[in-house]
Amino acid sequence: MTNLKNDRFLRALMREPVDATPVWMMRQAGRYLPEYRATRARAGSFMQLCSNPDLACEVTLQPLERFPLDAAILFSDILTIPDAMGLGLYFSEGEGPRFERPVRDEAAVRALGNPDPEGELRYVMDAVRTIRRELDGRVPLIGFSGSPWTLATYMIEGGSTKTFSRCKAMLYDRPDLMHELLGKIADSVIAYLNAQVVAGAQALMVFDTWGGVLAPRDYEQFSLAYMERIVHGLVREHEDRRVPVILFSKGGGQWAECIARSGCDGIGLDWTVDIGEIRERTQDSVALQGNLDPAILYASPERIREEVARVLESYGYGSGHVFNLGHGITPDVDPDHAGAMIEAVHELSRAYHQ
Amino acid sequence: MTNLKNDRFLRALMREPVDATPVWMMRQAGRYLPEYRATRARAGSFMQLCSNPDLACEVTLQPLERFPLDAAILFSDILTIPDAMGLGLYFSEGEGPRFERPVRDEAAVRALGNPDPEGELRYVMDAVRTIRRELDGRVPLIGFSGSPWTLATYMIEGGSTKTFSRCKAMLYDRPDLMHELLGKIADSVIAYLNAQVVAGAQALMVFDTWGGVLAPRDYEQFSLAYMERIVHGLVREHEDRRVPVILFSKGGGQWAECIARSGCDGIGLDWTVDIGEIRERTQDSVALQGNLDPAILYASPERIREEVARVLESYGYGSGHVFNLGHGITPDVDPDHAGAMIEAVHELSRAYHQ
Numbered sequence: 001m002t003n004l005k006n007d008r009f010l011r012a013l014m015r016e017p018v019d020a021t022p023v024w025m026m027r028q029a030g031r032y033l034p035e036y037r038a039t040r041a042r043a044g045s046f047m048q049l050c051s052n053p054d055l056a057c058e059v060t061l062q063p064l065e066r067f068p069l070d071a072a073i074l075f076s077d078i079l080t081i082p083d084a085m086g087l088g089l090y091f092s093e094g095e096g097p098r099f100e101r102p103v104r105d106e107a108a109v110r111a112l113g114n115p116d117p118e119g120e121l122r123y124v125m126d127a128v129r130t131i132r133r134e135l136d137g138r139v140p141l142i143g144f145s146g147s148p149w150t151l152a153t154y155m156i157e158g159g160s161t162k163t164f165s166r167c168k169a170m171l172y173d174r175p176d177l178m179h180e181l182l183g184k185i186a187d188s189v190i191a192y193l194n195a196q197v198v199a200g201a202q203a204l205m206v207f208d209t210w211g212g213v214l215a216p217r218d219y220e221q222f223s224l225a226y227m228e229r230i231v232h233g234l235v236r237e238h239e240d241r242r243v244p245v246i247l248f249s250k251g252g253g254q255w256a257e258c259i260a261r262s263g264c265d266g267i268g269l270d271w272t273v274d275i276g277e278i279r280e281r282t283q284d285s286v287a288l289q290g291n292l293d294p295a296i297l298y299a300s301p302e303r304i305r306e307e308v309a310r311v312l313e314s315y316g317y318g319s320g321h322v323f324n325l326g327h328g329i330t331p332d333v334d335p336d337h338a339g340a341m342i343e344a345v346h347e348l349s350r351a352y353h354q
Numbered sequence: 355m356t357n358l359k360n361d362r363f364l365r366a367l368m369r370e371p372v373d374a375t376p377v378w379m380m381r382q383a384g385r386y387l388p389e390y391r392a393t394r395a396r397a398g399s400f401m402q403l404c405s406n407p408d409l410a411c412e413v414t415l416q417p418l419e420r421f422p423l424d425a426a427i428l429f430s431d432i433l434t435i436p437d438a439m440g441l442g443l444y445f446s447e448g449e450g451p452r453f454e455r456p457v458r459d460e461a462a463v464r465a466l467g468n469p470d471p472e473g474e475l476r477y478v479m480d481a482v483r484t485i486r487r488e489l490d491g492r493v494p495l496i497g498f499s500g501s502p503w504t505l506a507t508y509m510i511e512g513g514s515t516k517t518f519s520r521c522k523a524m525l526y527d528r529p530d531l532m533h534e535l536l537g538k539i540a541d542s543v544i545a546y547l548n549a550q551v552v553a554g555a556q557a558l559m560v561f562d563t564w565g566g567v568l569a570p571r572d573y574e575q576f577s578l579a580y581m582e583r584i585v586h587g588l589v590r591e592h593e594d595r596r597v598p599v600i601l602f603s604k605g606g607g608q609w610a611e612c613i614a615r616s617g618c619d620g621i622g623l624d625w626t627v628d629i630g631e632i633r634e635r636t637q638d639s640v641a642l643q644g645n646l647d648p649a650i651l652y653a654s655p656e657r658i659r660e661e662v663a664r665v666l667e668s669y670g671y672g673s674g675h676v677f678n679l680g681h682g683i684t685p686d687v688d689p690d691h692a693g694a695m696i697e698a699v700h701e702l703s704r705a706y707h708q
Contacts, residue, residue, distance in 0.1 A: 163684045168649035172657045215625045215647050251626065254608045271569045272605065293569050295522035303526045330517045 003137040009071040010140050010203060013244035013266050013287045015320040021312065021349035022070035023342050024142075027328030028063040029075045033335055035062045046091055050077050053126040060131045064138065066335065067342045071139050071203070074131060074196070076124055078146030078207055081188050082155045084115035095159060102158035104166065109181045114188050117195030124192075125199040132200030143201025145193055147208035147249070148185040148230075149223035152178070155185075164213055171222055178222060186226045190233035197238050205246040205268070206230060212251020219255060228262040246289055250327065253278060260286045271326030276314035288315065289322040292341065297325075297333040301340035308344040317352050357491040363425040364494050364557060367598035367620050367641045369674040375666065375703035376424035377696050378496075381682030382417040383429045387689055389416045400445055404431050407480040414485045418492065420689065421696045425493050425557070425676075428485060428550070430478055432500030432561055435542050436509045438469035449513060456512035458520065463535045468542050471549030478546075479553040486554030497555025499547050501562035501603070502539040502584075503577035506532070509539075518567055525576060532576060540580045544587035551592050559600040559622070560584060566605020573609060582616040600643055604681065607632060614640045625680030630668035642669065643676040646695065651679075651687040655694035662698040671706050 004010070008022035030036055039059050043049035050056060060075040079097055083089035088100030103109055115121050132141050154160070156167040171178045193204050211223040227247050236243055247259055248268025259267050260282040267282070269275055269290035279288060296307045308323075315321040323345045329338060358364070362376035384390055393413050397403035404410060414429040433451055437443035442454030457463055469475055486495050508514070510521040525532045547558050565577040581601050590597055601613055602622025613621050614636040621636070623629055623644035633642060650661045662677075669675040677699045683692060 163686070164649055165652050165684065165686060168647070169652035172650055172653035172661070212626060216628050218647075219626075251605070254627070272566060272573075273608070274570050293522070293572075295518055296526055298519050298523035299526035307526070330519065332517070332519060 004140060004202075005137050006070055006139045009322060010242075010244060012319050012322050013203060013246070014242060015284070015287055015318075018319050018353055019350065020346045020353060021315075021321050021323050023323035023345040024069050024071040024073065025063070025325050025329050025338060025342075026073075028067075028069060028073065028338075029059045030329060031331035032329055032333045032338070033062055033066070047077070047089065050075065050080070050127075051123045053123060053130045056127040057130040057134055060127075061134060064135075067339055068346065069139065069342065071142055072131065072135055073142040073205070074124075074128055074144060074201065076127065076144070078144075078151065078209075079154060080121060080124055081115060081145065081185070081192060082151055084120035085112050085155075085188070087155060092159075097154065098159040099155065102166075103152075103155045103181065104170075106177060109177055109184070112181075112184050114184070114191065117192050121192060121195070125195055128196050128199035128201055140202035141200060142203045142205055143193060143196030143199075144205040144207060145189045145230075147206050147211065147223060147247075148182040148189060148226035149214070150208050150210045151185050151189075152181055153210050155181070164210070171218065182222060182226045183229075186229045186233075189230050193230070194233075194235050197235050197243050201243070202241070203244045203246070204234065205248060208247065208249040208252065211249035216255065219249070219252070220258060223249065224255070224258060224262060227259075227264075231263045244287075246287075246322075248289070256282050266322065268324070269326060274314055275311060275321070276316060279315060279320075284318075284320060287320045287322060289324050291324070291326040294325040294327050294329055294333075297329065297337045297341065299337075301337060304337060304340045305344040305348070308341055309348050312345070312349050312352060315352075319353065323349070358494060358556075359491050360424055360493045363676060364596075364598065366673050366676050367557060367600070368596060369638070369641055369672075372673050372707055373704065374700045374707060375669075375675050375677050377677035377699040378423050378425040378427065379417070379679050379683050379692060379696075380427075382421075382423060382427065382692075383413045384683060385685035386683055386687045386692070387416055387420070401431070401443065404429065404434070404481075405477045407477060407484045410481040411484040411488050414481075415488060418489075421693055422700065423493065423696065425496055426485065426489055427496040427559070428478075428482055428498060428555065430481065430498070432498075432505065432563070433508060434475060434478055435469060435499065435539070435546060436505055438474035439466050439509075439542070441509060446513075451508065452513040453509065456520075457506075457509045457535065458524075460531060463531055463538070466535075466538050468538070468545065471546050475546060475549070479549055482550050482553035482555055494556035495554060496557045496559055497547060497550030497553075498559040498561060499543045499584075501560050501565065501577060501601075502536040502543060502580035503568070504562050504564045505539050505543075506535055507564050509535070518564070525572065536576060536580045537583075540583045540587075543584050547584070548587075548589050551589050551597050555597070556595070557598045557600070558588065559602060562601065562603040562606065565603035570609065573603070573606070574612060577603065578609070578612060578616060581613075581618075585617040598641075600641075600676075602643070610636050620676065622678070623680060628668055629665060629675070630670060633669060633674075638672075638674060641674045641676060643678050645678070645680045648679040648681050648683055648687075651683065651691045651695065653691075655691060658691060658694045659698040659702075662695055663702050666699070666703050666706060669706075673707065677703070 244265035253273030598619035607627030625647035
C-alpha cells in the first residue's frame with residue numbers, strides 16, 4: 001500500500017489495526033452539497049454528469065475538499081450496465097430512471113449482450129482513471145456496481161417499482177428465465193468491476209438495494225447466490241494489494257451470517273440492525289460497514305455526536321469497522337451536520353483502537 | 355363463542371385446536387375487486403366511502419361473498435384518529451393522504467385533543483355495528499388502528515414521506531416532545547379500539563407500517579413501548595370472550611422476541627422472515643400471522659399453491675398460525691389468484707391439524 005497516504009479504510013476492511021475508525025458516506029458526492037448542484041447544473045443532465053469523466057471526477061472529489069473522509073467513491077450510476085446492454089436509459093421528470101426497452105420475455109433475455117467495459121462503458125473506466133490520478137493517493141477509491149437482482153428489477157420493470165410485480169412474477173413463474181437473466185448480468189458485473197480495478201479502483205462495493213424485498217430463500221437463491229458468483233469472479237489482488245469487496249443488501253442485516261459466508265471482505269449494514277449484534281453473529285469473520293440512521297443528520301450536531309458514540313460503542317474494540325450511514329445521505333441535509341458526524345467518528349473512535 | 359359459525363381465526367389466535375389454518379388478507383376489501391371499485395366510484399371519494407357506514411359495510415363484506423375467508427376486517431383508514439384530532443385530512447392526486455395542519459411544535463402537540471369514539475369517530479363505530487349485524491356470525495370481525503409511531507409520522511410530516519426527516523428530527527432532537535405526542539396518540543388509540551370492541555369488533559390489530567424504519571433501540575422506545583401500552587389498556591374480555599390483539603410492525607420480524615413479550619396474542623409477519631424460524635424464536639408464546647409474499651399472487655395458481663405449501667410447512671404442526679399475506683394485496687392482482695391461495699390454505703393445512 002505504498003503510495004496511499006491514508007489507508008485506514010482498506011486496513012479496516014482487512015481487519016488490520018488502525019488509529020481511528022475510517023468513515024465515508026454513501027452518496028457523499030450528492031445533492032446535499034451546493035458545489036455538487038452547481039456542477040450538476042453545468043453538466044445538463046444527470047447522465048451527462050456521469051458520462052463526462054472530468055465532471056464525474058470533479059464531483060467525486062468535492063466532499064473530500066470539505067471533509068476528512070477516508071475513502072472516495074466513483075461517481076456513477078448503478079444502471080450503466082443495463083444501459084450499455086442496449087435498454088435505453090432515460091430519466092423522466094418525477095419518475096426517476098426508466099428504460100425504453102425493458103426485458104420481459106425469453107427473446108429479450110437471450111438478446112442481451114455482455115457490454116465491453118472498455119467499449120460502451122469506457123466513460124466509466126475513464127472516470128476511474130481520472131479520479132485515481134487526481135486523488136493522488138490521498139485516500140483509496142471505491143468502485144461499484146448494482147447487484148444482479150437489483151439491476152434485474154429495473155430491467156424487468158422498466159424503472160422504479162413499489163410492487164415488484166413483473167420481476168416477482170418472472171421469479172415465481174419462470175425461475176429458469178430469471179436465473180438466465182441474473183447469470184448474464186453477473187457475468188457483465190464481473191467484467192465491469194474487474195475493469196474498474198485495472199483502471200484504478202482499490203476496493204469494490206456491490207449495492208443490492210432491493211435484496212431486502214425478497215423472502216429469505218428467494219434472497220439466497222436470486223440475490224446472494226449471484227453476488228457470491230461475483231465475489232468469486234473478481235480479481236482480488238492487484239498490484240500486490242488485496243482489493244476488498246463489500247456487499248450491501250439493504251434490509252439484509254437479518255441474513256448477515258449467510259452474506260458473511262459469500263467470501264466478501266465486508267458487509268454493509270443499514271440502520272435497522274444493531275452492529276454489535278451482527279458482529280457477534282458473524283464472529284469477526286468479515287468487516288462491517290455502517291450503520292448510522294441517515295436521518296440522524298437532521299438532528300443537532302450534539303445529538304449526532306451522541307449517536308455516533310452509540311454506534312462506535314456497539315461495534316466495540318478493535319479493527320473491522322468502516323463507519324458509514326446505513327443508506328445514502330439525503331439531499332436536504334445540512335453539510336455541516338455531515339461534517340459533525342465525520343469529526344465525531346475520528347475523535348471518539350480512537351479509544352477503541354488503543 | 356356461541357353465535358359464531360366459524361371461529362377458526364379466534365381459536366388460532368388463542369392457539370386452540372382448529373380443523374384447518376384460518377386465512378384472511380390484509381386489504382381484502384380493496385381495489386383488486388371490481389365490485390369494490392364500483393362501490394368506491396358510487397361513494398365519490400375514499401373518505402366518503404370510509405365515513406358512510408352502509409358503504410363501508412358493503413365493501414367489508416364483498417370479499418366474503420367471493421371467498422371462504424375466515425375473518426372480516428373493518429373497512430376504514432388508519433388516519434381517522436389524527437383527522438378527528440383536527441388535523442384536516444385530505445387526499446391530493448398522486449400524493450396520497452395529506453394533513454392541512456401538521457403537528458410540528460410544542461404548541462401543536464399540546465393542542466391535540468382526545469377524540470370521542472362515539473363523537474367525531476362515531477361513523478367508525480356505526481360501521482362496526484352495521485358490519486357486525488350484517489355478518490350475522492359468519493366469521494369474526496377484526497377492528498384496527500394505526501400504531502402511535504406510524505400515526506405520528508403522518509401527523510408530523512403532513513403526509514407520506516420517504517425520508518422521515520421531520521419526524522426523525524423530532525425523535526432525535528426532542529425525544530421529550532415525541533414521547534408526549536406518542537402518549538397522547540396511544541391514549542386515543544386505546545379509547546378508539548375499546549369502543550370498537552363494545553361496538554362489535556371481536557379481535558383487534560395494530561398496524562405499525564413504519565416501525566421498521568427505526569433503529570432497534572428507537573423501535574423499542576418509540577414504537578413498541580406505545581403498542582405495549584395499548585395492549586395493556588385494552589379490554590381483553592368482552593361478552594365472556596377473549597378479544598385477541600395482533601401487533602404488526604412491517605419489517606419488524608427481527609424483533610419478534612421483543613414484540614412477543616408485549617402481551618399481545620399474535621404477531622403479524624411480513625414475507626422477509628421465515629415463519630418457522632420466528633415460531634422457534636418466540637417459542638410458541640404467541641400466535642403468528644402471515645407471511646406469504648403478496649407478489650406471489652402475480653404468479654400462476656400452481657405456483658401460488660406451492661408457495662402456500664411452503665409457508666404452511668415452515669410453520670409446521672399445531673394451532674397458532676393465521677395465514678395471511680405479508681402485506682396488503684396489491685390493486686392489480688387477479689381476484690382468482692387470491693381465491694387459489696385461500697383454497698390452497700384450507701386444503702393443504704388440514705394435514706397439520708390432525
